[in-house]
Amino acid sequence: MILRISLKRAIVALLGLGVLGMLFAWSGAMKISASSGHWRITDWFLHWTMRNSVRTYAWLDAPPDPLDDEGLVSAAGHFRQACQVCHGAPGVRPSPVMQQATPPAPDLARTAGEWRDRELFWIIRHGVKFTGMPAWAAADRPDEVRRMTAFVRRLPHMTAAQYQALTQAGEEGRLPGVAPATLSACTSCHGVDGRGREQSDIPVLAGQSAAYLVASMRQYVSGKRSSAVMQTALATTGREDMARLATYFSAMPGLANIATTRSSPGLDRFGQPLPACSNCHAVGKAAPILAGQKPGYLAARLRLWQQDDNVIDARLPPDTMAMIARRIPVDQIDELARTVAQSGSD
Template structure:
């Protein structure tokens, strides 16, 4: 007896299979326990699909520049706070609890060798579905992702001593009412003196207005101010700890509260024809705005360029919207000289 296959019969078979699948899912018999693991073929299939997807999307969705050798200290500090618990680090074992996830986080000292820089950038920026790998917390900070790519690339050859040198600093007693471990999350990147350990992407905190530092921590903790690194660090702090840390770093020597010098025309004169006010009109000692005299030149230049790219902000009268509008009016050719002049102005502090 020959059974002839028709479209109606094929549709009935497909419908029956779908109904059986839905019934099985409804029954609750499908095993979702992480402790059960995956079948070997399932594990292979999921990783095969993931690797192919990363290769394809990283080819089309990554910027031209995906890594930088500058800023390993800040990348290492974020890795210690947000990544090492799952992946481990040189000389640091991952959490046994996190290793019970399915799939568990890979050992990057081995796994990083299997990816190109573009692929690492894409994974760090977008994360991976159906795993514990999250997307980068700050969508508009490709500079942070580039620094993390450079750090992860070094993990296969990084020694425990090198990792400790990047993430830990010795000395500097704990501020009153702040746990030593809490202060260590700050000093690991900013240094015990608040001067950023000589890293271009880390600002000088010493001498800054405590009100500004406290407000910055609050904005990072709420996600209003964008930085995956600082959002992670600030989210762990209580309001009392934020205030104490702000006072602690503000009391250190560093930035200068003297009047801005006339070493660059934009500092004291501005450009009235371009509706560009002088820096001193807001950043003078008698103003409530942050102190910028003596600030890290690279940090200033990077911040100005980041603000210039924030073209969605068009009304300088709104809170925290002044600098994006002003920065777009500063000629690109003047950013580096202006930053250098501000940094040099505090060289005698």
């Protein structure tokens, strides 16, 4: 008997298979529990597909220079708080609970070397579907992703002592009413002295206005200010703790002392004063103190404002700093940041 395959029969057969598939899914007979795992061929196919997809989209979407080795402390602090529990770290095993996921998160201290730099950047920024790997929490902060990519790249060759040095600022201080872990989430990056552990991407908090620090923390929590690192660090910090932390760092010797001991407002490239900055960014003003702040951090903030697609000049109330930043020529940002940071120096 010869069965002739016609277009009509092929369509009917495909529809029948589709109906059977839907009935099977509706029945609940398929196990989706993590404990059941995957068949070997399923596991191979999913990983093969994922690797092919990462390779393709990393080539299309990732920058050719995805590493920033100058911000390892902030990346390490975020890794300790958000990633270590699943992926482990030098001298720290992954959580046994998280290793019961399907698929289990890879130990990056052993497996990060299997990926190219651009592939690591793409995975960290976009995550991976159907796994526990999330996308970066701040989609508009590729600078944070670059720092994390550089940190993950170093993990296979990093010792436990080196990891500890990056994630701990030394002897921790004490702050009445604030849990040690909450304070540590701040000082591990900002330092026990509030000066940012000599990292260009971490701002000086010591001597900064307490009101400004509280406002900044609230903006990070609400998402008005974008940073996956800060949003994670402040995720469980309540308003009372924010106030205590702001008072704690504000009282340290730092920016306020520098600003009040300097007499001149700083000069622009033509030798003229910078009233647009100094009129607002001074001790006692609502805007943050900038004298003594790190030039690299100030320049990065200006560039982020320039790149913000959500800024609308006609918005009420207007986003003043974004409007100002977008009017600064790109090739003058670094010079302006250095000048403002050094403002008041004799």
